[in-house]
Amino acid sequence: MSISAEIIPRAIPGLPSREVLAALCSAHSSEHFKRHRTRLSHFIYRPPKRRNFLSFFKSRGTPEPLALIKFGSHVTLGEARTQVYVFQRLKCDPSPPFRVAEVYDAWEDRLTGFIVMEYIPGLAATAMDGPRIAAAIHWLLALPPPDDGRLGPVGGGPMRxxxxxDDEGPTYESVERMDTQINNVRLFLSSLLIIFDTLNTDIEISRPYSESIR
Known part of the structure; x- marks a missing residue:
């Protein structure tokens, strides 16, 4: 069965334009940095409160989240396409072991990527969730690749x-080429470990006995 990973923007009532969402994400991240000296990579969008026409008072309660926006230089369209593909696969599973947020929209603006997705409330995982996490990982490992499957994200592109x-790998044309490069990296790191071990041994030998046992 063919599963599409195409990103088709979905019109969500009450969700503002890309430009407005991008500006809100930037303002939210900047404000958080001023207070905590760290950057954020997500923003929960809630529609503004509406005034009650009859009483001229604000409606009670906080509006429910309408979407979650993931953004940053590390966010790519490849990630969004991969999320769309997994979401579509889960829809075809009669008993899915977990949920994946539906992608409403995704785009890149200069060096920043944005993924607007369904907001799914939840709790932080605990040790009690181990079997469920294992089942989710097993499901992902058994996931068949797309019809035009290739190394990297769905639809092509570099691995992250x-x-x-810089957290970005090249585009590999085959598994063999990737294996060759990774094996070369392993050999290089192994040679460094040998050199460091040799240096440490030489240092220990050159030290007086009284110093080496301190």
Missing amino acids: HCLWR
Whole structure:
């Protein structure tokens, strides 16, 4: 069965334009940085409160979240397409082991990516959730690749991982080429460990006995 990972913007009533959402994300991140000296990579959008026409008082309560926006230089369209693909696959599963937020929209503006998605409330995982987490990982490992599957995110593009410089790897044409590069990196790191071990041994040998046992 063919599963589409195309990002089709969905019109959500009450959700503002891309420009407004991007401005809100930027303002929210800047305000958080001023207070906590750290940057945020997500923003929960709630529609503004409406005034009651009859009483001229604000409506009670806080509006429910309408969407979650993930943003930052690390957010890519490849990530959004991959999320769309997993979401579509879960819809076809009669008993899905977990939920994935539906992607409403995604775009890149200069060096910043944005993914607007369904807001799913939840709680932080605990040790009691171990079996459910294991079931979710097993489901993901068994997930078949797309029809035009290739290494990297769905739809193509570089891999994102701390394994590579600047957290972005090259685009591999085959598994063999990726294996070759990773094996070369392993050999290089192994040689560094050997050099460091040799240096440490030489240092210990050159020290007086009384110093080496301190």
